[in-house]
Amino acid sequence: MTDQRQDAIPDAIPGAVPHTRGVRFAVYSAHAKAIDLCLFDGENETRLPLNRTATDLFALHVAGLKPGARYGFRAQGVYDPDRGLWFDPSKLLVDPYARELDRPFRHDARLSTFGVDTASLVPKAIVTEDRPVAPAAPRLPKGGLIYEVAVRPFTLLHPKVPAALRGTVAALAHPAVIAHLKRIGVDAVELLPITAWIDERHLPPLGLSNGWGYNPVAMMALDPRLVPGGMAELAATVATLHENGIGVILDLVFNHSGESDRHGATLSMRGLDNLTYYRHVPGAPGLLVNDTGTGNTLACDHPVVRRLILDTLRHFVRQAGIDGFRFDLGTILGRSPQGFSRESETLRAILSDPLLADRVMIAEPWDIGPGGYQLGQFPPPFLEWNDRARDDIRLYWRGDGWKTGRLAHALAGSSEIFSAHGLGETRSVNFLAAHDGFTLMDLVSYSHKHNEANGEDNRDGHNDNHSWNNGVEGETRDPAIRDSRRRDVQALLGTLFATRGTLMLTAGDEGGRSQQGNNNAYAQDNALTWLDWTTLDDDLVTHTARLARLRRRFDVFSESAFFTGQDGDVLWLNEQGKPMTTADWEQPDRQQLTMLLKTRDREEDRATRLAVVFNRSHDALAVHLPGGPWQDLFTKDHVFSPVLPPRTVIWLRELADPSARDKEAGES
Structure with a gap:
């Protein structure tokens, strides 16, 4: 089956490489x-047979062809889905x-029908030239703030x-957008998938479309709806954000593809080599594993897929x-037929690669497998x-009687989680809400969730959200309830920004955005998810900006x-300003806690306590603190x-000189 003529082609790597x-x-x-x-x-199609190499690459050099050429593949072989073919x-x-x-x-539907030609339906790949940039050191400091952004609803x-720019990656480089990011102290934006995806097949009949992009087909190709200017647009946007001290993280999906189950569309990897690219139930090649x-x-874990990643x-x-990069349902990167391993070849390959190191x-350290x-x-x-931190913070503020x-x-x-394997520092990304969820x-x-607009009779989305409604379900004009909700959001934000680790805030949450109780709004590419900048609560935005400044x-x-x-790096104090005892920690209805931190005040360049x-x-509660006085x-x-x-x-800063306080303590 090997065509020795292809041995003359140098460095036969996958893809289209212009020379x-x-x-x-x-x-x-x-x-x-x-x-x-x-x-x-x-619309004219020319078919040229590829030559099989010794490494199962089908390859061909086309003389005279230039960048900009449009192409695709057609594969011949056995059609027997029960055998995975x-x-x-x-x-x-x-x-x-x-x-x-x-x-x-x-x-x-024709994409899923055997024997029906799909050349008029499937996008054509375009031969492109490399235009490399010089990668700089990543812009995300320890303890930094990541801002999760769905590009289209954020800018539309x-x-x-x-x-002309709204809804695209280029809009992120607009001065007004950058000004907002800098106002609230964003260190890096994390972009929901911007690579080419397809709608799930049940959405078009419902008049819905996927607005999040977590259903990819081409892993490298940017979706023309979000990045019409291609890689040049993304590179220019990244450069502008970098000039303003803001990094860019891409949310990538390597756990599944938009070809879906056996009733889905044949678009790429399934038609090229289903048995190689996808996992199948052992002994049943016609049954796809569905860990996602x-x-x-x-x-x-397959070398070909690992190389693609x-x-x-x-x-x-x-x-x-x-x-x-943020890896959606990332557990799959460490899984083989033997289970998950933090030492998997794929994880090791990512971390040891010189360009990626x-x-x-x-x-995202979970999936349903x-x-x-x-x-x-x-x-x-x-x-x-x-x-876990997300849920514990939610439950604390809901008042479920959880231990403080x-x-x-x-x-x-979360040292009890991240100290595993003898490690001594946190790797936590702390967040309260994300794209999926409330x-x-x-x-x-x-x-309760309200996903009726998704067309699945409210069955989709999480049922256990650890949420509450302050007396009225959903929207209300009652000023007392609105004020109560704003206080709760401020308290949640104040808690998030006080955590040790990296922070993540979803775009619009700093201004009180709502999705009317929909906690699975992936299919709502409409006003439900589009951020209405004119209705953002500026008091909440100001509160978030203040917290970001204090954290820095x-x-x-x-x-x-x-x-x-x-x-004294940290002290936990009860309502009397005394160190917490075992009995204090075990009191389930405790309403007050003080975290006392030894730190340096960068603004005044001196040591202090926070x-x-x-x-x-x-209810309002009296606060007792050691030392003092304390500045609000x-x-x-x-x-x-x-x-x-x-x-x-x-947040309170001690005004007293800590060296003088320590001296007094020593003399006493």
């Missing part, structure tokens, strides 16, 4: 009998290494962004200077989304080592009043 004398094409398949390269000039030459297939597409994917309604809940699971990451660093890597929950188990320096100790663990960086304002406005002011939040309790006081009660950092008052308002988090 001075033409373009070399190569695509992998261990099971296809033959593969044709399909070149398109308008899906070869159908009527299906035009997108190159897994495609770097640019001529149009977005659109769902069509921005009144100051030109209409989306119909299929990529075989990330690594090449994709390198591509975005080389071509756009991307600072890092200094990039920010963030795992066996052993899928792996929080705290990823190898450093991976950061990990910390849903759970809040303290979250504030301290918005921060909906968290305090709805006791005190160096204790740029440290990741676990607190030891030695030398007290963060939490009052989850609906949220107001212009010089000295803190000893009464803390209900449902409040307040």
Whole structure:
């Protein structure tokens, strides 16, 4: 089956590689009998047979071809889905290494029908030249703030962004957008998927479309709807954000593809080599493993898929200077048929790659597969989304009677989770809300999800959100309830910004955005998810900006080592201002906690102590603190009043010279 003529082609790597004398094409398949390269000039298609190499790459050099050429593949072989074989030459297939597409994917039933030609339906890949940039050091300091952004809903309604840019990556580089990011102290934006995706097949009949992009087909190609200017647009936006001290993290999906289950579309990897690219039930090649809940699971432990993952990451660093990556349902990167391993070849390959070694890597450390929950188990320096801290903070403020100790663990960086394997620092990404789930304002406005608009009779989305409604379910004009909800959001934000670790805030949550109780709004590419900048609560935005400034002011939040309790690095105080006792920690209805931190005040360049006081009660409470006097950092008052308002988090700085205080303590 090997065509020795291809041995003359140098460095036969996957993809379309332009040279001075033409373009070399190569695509992998261990099971296809033959593969044709399909070149398109308008609607005219020219098919050229590829030659099989000794490494199962089908390759061909086309002399005289130039960048800008449009192409796809057709694969021949056995069609027997029960054996995991899906070869159908009527299906035009997108190159897994495609770097640019001529149009977005659109769902069509014909994409799933054997024998029906799909050349008129499937996007064509475009041959592109490398335009590398010089990657700089990643822009995400320890303890930094990540801002999670869905590009289209974030920019589509921005009144100051030109209409032609709204909804695109280029809009993120607009001065008005950058001004907002800098106002609230963003260190890096994390972009929901911007690579080419397709709608789930059940959405078009409902009149809905996927607005999040977590259903990819081409891993490297940018979606033309979000990045019409291609890689040049992304690179220019990244450069502008970098000039303003803001990094860019891409949310990538390597756990599944938009080809879905056996009833889904044949678009790329399924038609090229289903048995290689996807995981199958052992002994049943016709049954796809579904560790993702989306119909299929990529075989990330296979060398060919591992190479695709690594090449994709390198591509975005080389071509756009991307600072890092967040891996959706990241457990799959460490899973093989034997289960999850933090020492998996794929994880090791990512962390040991010279180009990727200094990039920010963030795992969503779970999926629904066996052993899928792996929080705290990823190898450093991976950061990990910390849903336990999220839930503990929510439950504390909801007042479920949880022990105050759970809040303290979250504030301290969740050492009981991240100290596994003898590690001494937190790798937690602390967050209260994300793209999937309630918005921060909906968290305090709805006791139950309201996903009726998704067309699934409210069955989709999480049922257990640890949310509350302050007396009325959903929207209300009652000023007392609205004020109560705003206080709760302020308290939640005050808690988040006081945690040790990296922070993540979802775009719009700083201004009280709502999705009307929809906690699974992936299919709502409409006004439900589009951020209305004119209705953002500026008081909440100002509150968030103040918290960001305070967090940067005190160096204790740029440290990741676990607190030891030695030398007063942290003290936990009860309502009398005394160190917490075992009995204090075990009191389930405790309403007040003070976290006392030793830190340096960067603004005044001196050592000091910072007290963060939490009052989850609906009543005002007296506050007692050691030493003093204490300055309220949220107001212009010089000295803190000893009464803390209900449902409040307040930050206080000790005004006394700590060296003098320590001297007095020693003399006594």
